[in-house]
Amino acid sequence: MKVLFATSELADLVKTGGLGEVSAGLPRALRQHGADVRVLLPGYPAVLAKCRELRVVGSLPGRASIPPCRIGAVRLADGLAVYVVLAPSLYERRGSPYCRPDGAEWADNDLRFGRLGLAAAQLAQGRGGLGWQPDVLHVNDWHAGLAPAYLRWEGAAVPSVLTVHNIAHQGVFSAEHRHALGIPEHAFDMNGLEFHGQISFLKAGLYYADHVCTVSPSYAREVTTPALGGGLHGLTTGLAERRQLSGIANGIDESWDPCRDPHLPMAFDAADLRGKWAAAEVVRTGLCLAPSDGPLFGVVSRLVPQKGLDIVAAAAAGIVRDGGQIAILGLGDPATEQMLNKLARSYRDNIAVLVGFNEPMARRIIGGSDFCLMPSRYEPCGLTQMQAQRYGTLPIAHATGGLADTIEDGETGFLFSDLSPGGLVAACERAFAVFADKAQLAGMRRAAMSRRFGWERRAAAYARIYRRLTGKPIAEPAAPERRPAERLEPVLAAA
Numbered sequence: 001m002k003v004l005f006a007t008s009e010l011a012d013l014v015k016t017g018g019l020g021e022v023s024a025g026l027p028r029a030l031r032q033h034g035a036d037v038r039v040l041l042p043g044y045p046a047v048l049a050k051c052r053e054l055r056v057v058g059s060l061p062g063r064a065s066i067p068p069c070r071i072g073a074v075r076l077a078d079g080l081a082v083y084v085v086l087a088p089s090l091y092e093r094r095g096s097p098y099c100r101p102d103g104a105e106w107a108d109n110d111l112r113f114g115r116l117g118l119a120a121a122q123l124a125q126g127r128g129g130l131g132w133q134p135d136v137l138h139v140n141d142w143h144a145g146l147a148p149a150y151l152r153w154e155g156a157a158v159p160s161v162l163t164v165h166n167i168a169h170q171g172v173f174s175a176e177h178r179h180a181l182g183i184p185e186h187a188f189d190m191n192g193l194e195f196h197g198q199i200s201f202l203k204a205g206l207y208y209a210d211h212v213c214t215v216s217p218s219y220a221r222e223v224t225t226p227a228l229g230g231g232l233h234g235l236t237t238g239l240a241e242r243r244q245l246s247g248i249a250n251g252i253d254e255s256w257d258p259c260r261d262p263h264l265p266m267a268f269d270a271a272d273l274r275g276k277w278a279a280a281e282v283v284r285t286g287l288c289l290a291p292s293d294g295p296l297f298g299v300v301s302r303l304v305p306q307k308g309l310d311i312v313a314a315a316a317a318g319i320v321r322d323g324g325q326i327a328i329l330g331l332g333d334p335a336t337e338q339m340l341n342k343l344a345r346s347y348r349d350n351i352a353v354l355v356g357f358n359e360p361m362a363r364r365i366i367g368g369s370d371f372c373l374m375p376s377r378y379e380p381c382g383l384t385q386m387q388a389q390r391y392g393t394l395p396i397a398h399a400t401g402g403l404a405d406t407i408e409d410g411e412t413g414f415l416f417s418d419l420s421p422g423g424l425v426a427a428c429e430r431a432f433a434v435f436a437d438k439a440q441l442a443g444m445r446r447a448a449m450s451r452r453f454g455w456e457r458r459a460a461a462y463a464r465i466y467r468r469l470t471g472k473p474i475a476e477p478a479a480p481e482r483r484p485a486e487r488l489e490p491v492l493a494a495a
């Protein structure tokens with residue numbers, strides 16, 4: 001089974017959040033099934049800087065105003081093959097993959113990601129001179145959402161799968177951009193990629209892909225609702241009715257293991273938590289929090305409205321009053337950063353905010369905290385709650401999406417439904433009660449740490465979809481996980 005996996009991020013090379021980690025984890029797990037998976041991503045400066053061995057192996061024509069590109073190839077240390085779209089005029093600039101250094105979105109994001117989608121569709125048809133053609137094209141999020149559409153418009157037979165990591169991000173551009181992207185007029189239609197008079201890259205993917213996945217079973221149901229479907233619930237409901245919509249929870253990779261995480265000051269496991277206390281000490285000292293015997297609440301998150309940091313801020317006084325401390329690490333909206341910085345200034349001894357992202361500090365906060373706060377308004381899957389459980393840190397999370405699917409309320413964490421400061425405070429009170437009962441705390445920590453969130457079974461679920469679309473065999477996993485406690489089977493979302 002040959003799979004081309006098109007994505008805007010790959011954690012080894014460039015990452016702004018969960019997409020990069022999933023793009024690093026899933027292809028590798030699929031390779032364990034014997035699949036020949038190759039990742040395709042744009043040649044951002046960070047990618048080129050880390051791929052000194054990159055060889056130019058092919059070239060692809062443009063379309064309308066999308067410029068031609070060359071394709072670079074590199075094999076990462078573990079053998080994962082990566083193709084890089086080389087289009088210097090689109091990608092080689094300072095800033096993030098999506099935004100200028102001042103935070104504004106790149107004005108030509110339609111062309112930048114149109115180029116990614118077009119390259120994916122062209123390579124999927126065996127073009128470019130690589131001497132390799134996939135059996136299936138797997139694209140991720142709106143960034144590569146045009147690829148299934150180009151395939152369809154070009155009459156290609158290669159099946160495509162779209163994974164939606166967050167339906168709120170849709171890649172919507174004004175209608176005139178369709179000419180620059182070479183979109184045929186018939187496709188600018190409700191039955192196509194037209195979205196309220198504009199064009200939507202994500203809708204293109206949803207409409208033209210042969211199968212659509214979301215990153216948890218609950219989210220697969222949620223995207224069919226008006227509340228969380230981002231205006232596309234009619235389309236997703238139709239997909240569910242035709243059994244073309246699956247929810248497969250994300251996994252976390254094996255580096256999330258407190259026994260062998262080099263970023264922790266000392267290794268630990270469920271039987272000996274001294275390394276956990278050492279990590280807490282490093283976090284308190286590093287972030288200038290006062291010494292304390294109370295619980296440490298960690299937050300590692302993009303600082304965006306989705307993540308409910310305003311709810312954390314509103315609940316913070318209560319947490320501190322009850323003897324807790326809060327350590328926050330993240331990067332995002334200037335307004336959210338300012339709000340949190342102000343909060344930290346009001347509670348200097350007990351609340352610390354580190355604006356930025358730093359993998360070692362993320363792991364120390366996740367490892368050293370007693371609880372981790374995730375009052376996300378919605379959460380397609382979420383990785384932090386799984387990472388936290390592996391490290392014996394009990395998540396306190398809104399019962400939504402993948403959070404509801406991967407946390408066992410009262411066993412490995414705390415779920416709450418009332419998304420308000422009062423709801424979070426009530427959940428934190430349950431956590432304080434457990435913290436005061438050392439036997440119960442130890443039991444929950446053990447239960448959380450025994451959870452496995454590996455990619456094996458998730459990859460098997462994707463492999464079944466590829467098999468169904470291509471008719472080609474792909475091996476079952478070599479070593480199935482022993483404890484299938486969580487709900488992650490690819491349930492087809494009910495209409």
Ligand code: ADP
Nearest residue numbers: 015016017018019301302331357362382383384
């Ligand atoms: P999302 O994809 O919405 O950011 P997830 O919980 O799925 O949320 O994934 C978060 C992952 O991204 C975690 O592993 C976290 O450590 C990491 N992360 C969070 N903030 C950043 C950031 N600013 N830069 C890079 N990685 C981040």
